[in-house]
Amino acid sequence: MSVSELLPESVPNEIDRSVQTVGLTTDETVFETLSTDTARQIVSLLDDGPQTASAIATEMQISVQNVCYHLDRLQTAGLIDAVGTRHSSKGKEMTVYGLITESIVLQLGEQNTAQ
Structure with missing residues (x-):
């Protein structure tokens, strides 16, 4: 039996993911972050x-x-967050990451709150 089987794991089965609206000129961080193939x-x-x-x-x-x-x-x-922990076979605690965004909606103009 490995060490990881003996230690508790805290990872949710499902994550409540939301839709995220980003502005073309106001949310540059999202676009910059997703500009790389690796990301x-x-x-x-x-x-x-x-x-x-x-x-x-x-x-x-x-x-x-x-x-x-x-x-x-x-x-x-x-776009992501730490959603839990898991232990390696050597017993080291590792952070588990998950998406917190279901989809990203690009908003081209100013957001109009009056409907």
Whole structure:
């Protein structure tokens, strides 16, 4: 029995994801973050379900440091968040990341709140 089987895991089965509206000129962080292939591939992987940075790195065959850089940017942009924890086979606690946005809606003009 591995150490990870003995330690508790805190990962939700489903995450309540919302629709995010971003303005073309007001939300540059989202567009800048998603401008790289790596960030878009990470979002695609997380669309299948929450994962750790090391699992993403293994799947994409890139370094964990590179994945962590993009995860940090995606988190700052409000597209992902830490949704739980998992333990490695060596017992190290790892953060599990998941998408918090179901889809992104691009708003071209000023938002009109009066309807």
